[in-house]
Amino acid sequence: MRRGEIWIGNLNPNRGSEIGKIRPVLILQADFLTDQGEPTIVVLPLSTQVRKSKEPLHVTIPARDRLRQACQVMPEQPRTLDRRRLADGPVTKLTLEEMSSVEKSFKAVTGLL
Secondary structure, three states: OOOOEEEEEEOOOOOOOOOOOEEEEEEOOOHHHHHOOOOEEEEEEEEOOOOHHHOOOOEEEOOEOOEOOOEEEOOOOOEEEEHHHEEEEEEEEOOHHHHHHHHHHHHHHHOOO
8 A cells, every 4th residue: 555546445334424435545644654564544535426516625536547437535534444444456546746636635624734
């Protein structure tokens, strides 16, 4: 698992308005933590419901490699998952430009801008 890769994650069970289901997730966590064997991984979920009205906050990732359809990264729904919740990947990897857009959106959501 590397930062910028999309894997399939199990976000169940969810509570209230948390995003759930088995869905693509973007690895957000820094590689040095993953390399140290941390048992958890920080991810951002993706939605297959691509809505132009959600841009630029939601970054659209076009279908490619094993990502079968276009998805949007949801930076307002970060999750920390046990590694065992990540089943299949990498499905694809974000370009530097896409990752930069995600980082900008995540910083806006967290007030780090």
